[in-house]
Amino acid sequence: MTTLFTILFDGVAYGMLLFVLACGLAVTLGLMNFVNLAHGAFAMAGGYVCAVLVNRSGVPFFAALPAAFLASAAIGLVAERLLYRHLYRRSPLDQVLFTIGLVFMAVTVADYLMGSSQTFIHIPDSLQGQINVFGVGVGRYRLMIIVICGLLTLALQLILMKTRFGSRLRAAVDDPRAAGGLGINVPYVFALTFAFGSGLAGLGGALGAEILGLDPYFPLKFMIYFLIVVTVGGASTITGPFLAALLLGIADVAGKYYVPKLGAFVIYTVMIVILIWKPHGLFGRTAAR
């Protein structure tokens, strides 16, 4: 019973982390129909920014997290304005080639700057160890991840549903031309959304360095996980990818615990089956474009 609870807890933490990492991709891939395989590169950038700030400059961990968000968001904004926006109308093949090129470059640049070995971020003592909840040991770091990511998810949902920007974004995604006709500055909305998504990825990369590991191959290793979250979750809502990320997290942790030899095999199979069975995702609308 205790192990079951621990697995569930770790799985939820892992899933929440995946959600924060991937939700930017849910917008670009799901809503803007742009195949961005380089999404993990933004996450990696956030992770390294956090690592450099904490390890070399002695900035407190909690101050480095917003810095990681801002750095990745800035990189995302520049990349969107300079490069990505020219490719929105290209074929998926072009987008794939382009973003693979970006991934290769990001991997080697990270290797060049930070070395090819794993980078660890010094987390403060207050986050290490476990606390006891009803006789079950709960990792403090994972608890923090669940709290932060849970709050973020709520905030995202509120922004998307209640604010003016959220309704503009939804309108721009539903029909860019009509939205433009109504006076919504569609490129501006997209650029801001892209930057925000990249920033979230960066934050996820910084938070996840402890759990997922951080090395130059991060964008390649986790690319498929992000894609699974988006394709399985569908992209018409925030809740779809969120549930998919939770499922993926729990399944992955449970799979590694109970059938360690199978590895990621189960997850890939599930992804292919779902793609064949429901091309728009488990929780997606069928009438997506």
Next chain:
Amino acid sequence: MNSDRIVGALALKRSRWGWGETAFWLVAAASILLFSDRYLILTEMAWLGLFALSLDLILGYAGIVSLGHAAFFGVGAYAAGLLAVHGIVREPALALVAAGLAAMALGFVTSFLVIRGAELSQLMVTLGIALLLRELANRFSDITGGFDGLQGIVIDPVLGLFAFDLYGRTGFIYCLVVLFVLFLVARMIVHSPFGLSLRAIRNNPLRAAAIGIPVNRRLVAIYAISAFYAGVAGALFTQTTALASLDVFSFERSADLLLVLVIGGAGYLYGGLVGAVIFRLLQDVFSSWTPQFWQFWIGLVLVLIVLVGRERMYRGILWLPRQLGARLGKAKPAPSPGGGGA
């Protein structure tokens, strides 16, 4: 009808050998004597060219995109390796066919998953299948050797006559002959009515179905054929290097392959071969600049190609040959890649 005959005549005319093609293969054959100290890199070009040719068959002719073509390459590589290690089929050329057939079987089975979706889900499904196979190969490490790869691959002489030598001369000639034979077959396939129907499907599947082309069956067929080619390429890799490790399924291999085909241009068969030569030379140059970080330049090339635009790049490169062709009058200009014929 009259138009029938014109179309048929045009198709026949296009399928005839041009002087450019003959020259290409003469140069390829001459490279055996000309670059006798560079056999290893030439061998790599040969199997990479065959691998790219297999992607060209589905991408350039049938419009199926794949981000996991390494799956078939890997199956071919492991099949050839296992056949050699366990001494099931000792003769390399026979093992080559067997490995190709193994990959073809996989291609046939997975084709039903791949052809269902639009471009995006094709990319995802092919990627997923390649990753899945890598995971499987890792899981059954008692058969595949896991991360260390297959140990103790010894390849017998080809046809029992030509032993593989240290300089790779036999290996290269063997690869080149296989490449040439399979190229001839591919050339026949794409110029046959079957190949023409594939182009019709690529250009407009709905219309192709309306004129009575069994779209799905044709796509399954070409996908399986392409998988055979990729499997043979993988088997050539294993036989010439005596290596088969998890790396054969890697995502980078599929991604590099796309770059090879994009450099050479899809849809005229020579794209993969030309692309393989250029890609390998580029890789050589890049790794002599910055040994550890050559992938950065490969990435940069990809980014630049897409930003410039593939069509524009080919037009720019083919401008001079076309002008020359027009000057010479009767000599045909180089066929247009990517655009999909006249």
